[in-house]
C-alpha cells in the first residue's frame with residue numbers, strides 16, 4: 121500500500137505491506153485522514169508513537185471496513201497511528217458509523233477532536249448545562265469542536281483566538297464571547313464579561329504562563345483541564361488560589377489510553393453526540409483538504425496557524 125513515512129522530520133510517500141490484523145482489529149480502506157497538531161510533534165520527534173502503535177502518522181480516519189467484523193461498513197475511527205495510509209488496522213471498538221449524510225472528508229475530522237473534547241470537557245472537567253467554559257485556541261481543530269459540543273450541551277462559551285477573523289469564525293460556531301488574545305488580556309476580559317464571577321471550566325492547550333492566569337478566572341469549585349502545553353510544560357502557580365477556591369487541576373492525553381478506555385468514549389459519543397451530527401448543530405469545520413501525497417504541505421499549513429478547524433488528507 122501507499123503510505124506516508126517520517127524521514128528526517130519530513131513526510132514522504134512510501135510503499136509498505138498492508139497491515140496485518142491483531143485480535144479484535146478490522147482493516148479499513150482509508151478514504152480520508154485528519155491532520156492534528158500531535159502529528160506535527162511526532163514528525164519532529166517530540167511525540168513518539170506508544171508501544172505497539174504504527175510509526176506511520178495519523179490519528180483519525182474515515183473509510184470502509186474491508187476485512188474483519190463489519191466488512192463493508194462505512195466508518196470513522198480513532199487510531200493510535202497509521203492513518204496517513206491506504207489501509208489502516210483499527211481496534212473494532214474504536215470504530216463508529218459514518219454519520220448519516222456526511223462525506224468521508226468531513227467525517228475524517230471527527231475522531232481525534234471529538235474523543236479529546238468529550239473526555240476532557242465532561243469526564244475530567246465535569247462541565248454541566250448552564251456552566252461557563254473558557255476554551256483557549258477556539259479556532260483550532262480541538263477548539264471548533266469544543267465550542268460546538270459545549271454549546272450543544274447547554275454551556276456558555278468564551279474563547280480565545282489569535283486574530284479577529286478567527287474570533288468571528290468562533291462566534292459563528294456559537295461562542296458567546298470571543299477574545300483576541302493578541303489585542304486583549306483574556307483574564308481582564310473574562311472577568312469583565314462574567315461580571316467578576318469567572319468560569320467553571322478552563323480547557324487549556326497553552327500551558328506554561330497561562331496556568332496561573334487561568335486559575336485567576338476560575339470560580340470556586342472550578343476545574344482546570346490541560347490538554348497541551350504550547351507555552352511549556354512547567355508552570356508556577358499560586359497554591360493558595362487552588363485551596364481557597366477548591367479548584368481541581370486535571371488533564372489527559374488520548375493516544376496512549378487503552379482500547380477499553382477509547383471504546384468507552386466511543387460509546388458515550390455514539391449515544392450523546394451521533395444523533396446531533398450532520399443536523400446543522402454539530403460537525404467538523406473543514407478548512408482545507410490536501411492529497412495524501414502532499415502531507416508535508418498540509419503539516420506546514422497547520423503549523424502556520426492560518427486555519428480555522430480541520431485540515432484533512434484525501435487518500436488515494
Ligand SMILES: NC(=O)c1ccc[n+]([C@@H]2O[C@H](COP(=O)([O-])OP(=O)(O)OC[C@H]3O[C@@H](n4cnc5c(N)ncnc54)[C@H](OP(=O)(O)O)[C@@H]3O)[C@@H](O)[C@H]2O)c1
Pocket residue numbers: 155156157158232236256257258259260261262263280281282283286301325326346347348349350372373374375422423425429
Ligand atoms: N491531550 C490530548 O489528548 C490532545 C489530543 C489532541 C490534540 N491535543 C492538543 O490540542 C492542541 C490543539 O490541537 P489541534 O490539532 O486542534 O491543533 P491546531 O488546530 O493546530 O491548534 C493549535 C491552536 O493553538 C492556538 N494557540 C497558540 N497559542 C495560543 C495562545 N497563546 N492562546 C490561545 N490559542 C493559542 C493557535 O491559534 P491562534 O492563531 O489563535 O494562536 C491554534 O489554533 C494542540 O496543542 C494538540 O497538541 C491534545
